[in-house]
Amino acid sequence: MAGNKFDLIVIGAGPAGSTLVSYLKASGYSIAVIDKSTFPRDKVCGDAIPGRAVRILEAISPETQHRFAQFQAKRQTKGGTAFAPKGAAFSLYFKTRGYISKRIDFDYFLYQEARLNTDATYFLEENVQSIKMEEEQVRVQLKGQEKPLTGKLILGCDGANSIVARKLAGRTVDAAHHCGAVRAYFKNVCLEDNFMMEFHLLKGYLPGYFWIFPLENDLYNVGFGMLSKEISARKINLRESLQGIIKQVPTLRKAFNNAEQIGDIEGFGLPLGSVKRSISGHRFMLCGDAASLIDPATGEGIGNALLSARLAVEQIQLCFNADRFDAKFMKTYDRKVYEKLWKELKGKYLIQRLLKDRSWLLDWSIRLAANFPILGRVVGKFI
Ligand SMILES: Cc1cc2nc3c(=O)[nH]c(=O)nc-3n(C[C@H](O)[C@H](O)[C@H](O)COP(=O)(O)OP(=O)(O)OC[C@H]3O[C@@H](n4cnc5c(N)ncnc54)[C@H](O)[C@@H]3O)c2cc1C
Incomplete structure (x- = not known):
């Protein structure tokens, strides 16, 4: 880190933010990670960790896979039973392992994995006061700090009430x-x-x-x-x-x-994630709940949060290789996310409506x- 100047500023160290930082280990990018909480912290959730999340997490590295296997605070689940209003029941047995783990434990596991990235500087229990987008950089002012942090790219991984989505993508609740x-x-x-x-x-x-x-x-x-x-x-x-x-x-x-x-x-x-939204722009990308990617039928969002983080990592590499951070160039990220998810999200939305x-x-x-x-x-x- 050179003072307050970074390559990347990641807002939020939940599943999306921590996975993104873990995937960037050894990339050499200087990264500022800001979270308003300290860890371990809880997150209101059903605590079901879907197979997609497990697959993406295990692909970070063989070491992460090994540590996740050792991570005790989880229970494997065989599947789920749906009960109809009049009581009939039907059970689905999942092929891919899924787990149930209190988020205070699961998110702390992800956070600790991310902290192995020594190129990341953490700013915890810090509140973002303002985000100012400029042609050549983005400035993030933290409350009570004298100088702003600057970065070439900002990643909004700050959940359902994302300040990045509101400030940079004009997002409101629909x-x-x-x-x-x-x-x-x-x-x-x-x-x-x-x-x-x-x-x-x-x-x-x-x-x-x-x-x-x-x-x-x-x-x-x-x-x-x-x-x-x-x-x-x-x-x-x-x-x-x-x-x-x-x-x-x-x-x-x-x-x-x-x-x-x-x-x-x-x-x-x-x-x-039942409507397509713009999830990137000039020098920014949104991941996970900040990008509104939750399954409209089941309410699962952790798997898609991790998937979007992994795709954002690919885009970060493209940006730095080409030295391009303009809105048009960033759209490759939107395309890749929706290429992977849109068919599934649309289908689940249809089920929800039906x-x-x-x-x-x-x-x-x-x-x-x-x-x-x-x-x-x-x-x-x-x-
Ligand atoms: C009741 C409920 C049940 C759910 N059940 C499930 C389930 O069983 N399975 C499933 O897959 N999904 C479930 N979800 C969805 C799941 O919780 C989210 O999809 C998931 O947490 C998304 O991860 P994320 O990293 O995008 O955001 P988050 O987990 O919300 O993490 C965001 C991080 O950003 C930080 N942050 C927020 N604002 C700021 C700010 N202004 N400045 C700095 N830091 C900030 C927060 O402290 C947090 O650490 C459920 C959601 C709810 C509400």
Whole structure:
């Protein structure tokens, strides 16, 4: 580092930011990483670490793969069971390993991996006051710091409320492509299989679902999420709904008979990837939630956060090799992200739209699928 001058400024050291920094180990770029938190820190989530995230994480290096295998604070999951509004159940068994891990642990693992990149200088518990884009550089002023940091490129990895997306891409919340969700931890929930995630699709709460994801040590991540537009239109209180669902749905009432809630019910937003957005521009790129890449049907965002970070690394290399950081050149990044993800995101959006207010369709299709349990293993081979 030469004073406050860097090649790259990464805002956010969550899954997207930390993965990006890990992939840049030994690249030689000087990197400033800014996060408003210190680590370990929690993040409101369902804690399901999808197979895509595992694959990208393990590809960082054989050493990372080895350390992730040793990382204890995770539980492997066999798959997931979807419950239709009238109770029919269908299970999918995943081919690719997925895990459930409290984000306080998983994100800390990623953060520690990133810190092995000795070309990165960390600014933790620092708040960004302003971002000023200039022709030859970007200036980031931290609150309470005298001098701004400057970089050739800024990476917005700062999550759902990204300041980079707001300031540089003019992003606002679009309730039709945004979800609200809450989660709480419970002990002593009684599940049929403690290695399967449960997704409960409920009449009156579509599009959305109630989930139970089993962690280690008899702990369960329990949550409920819905499309933000529907939450406002139907004036739904997510916290009250979570508690109400547990009391009202007979199978859940039974599962939670001896359960004990640990801690508060907490909520956060999910920017969905159901519309294409501009995710780069002159001297900037957005990754993960800042780029709004969350699966519109399942709410999974960690896998796409890691994928976008990996693709941003490719673009960073192109930029420095060509010494080009203009908006037109950066568009290769948008193209690559959507080439990988758009078909899948569009398909999931279609499912989300199709199931809105059609609980009968869910009942019918899940009941039908339940007659062919082998389907769950065949389809799961592709997940
Ligand atoms: C209730 C809920 C349940 C979910 N369940 C799942 C799930 O089970 N599986 C799944 O795959 N996805 C799930 N998601 C989505 C998932 O949490 C996100 O997609 C994922 O965290 C995206 O990673 P990220 O690195 O882009 O952002 P984040 O994880 O949000 O990390 C952003 C980082 O940036 C920092 N930051 C933010 N603003 C600033 C700022 N102004 N200055 C400096 N630093 C800043 C934050 O402190 C944070 O460390 C869920 C989301 C919610 C809300």
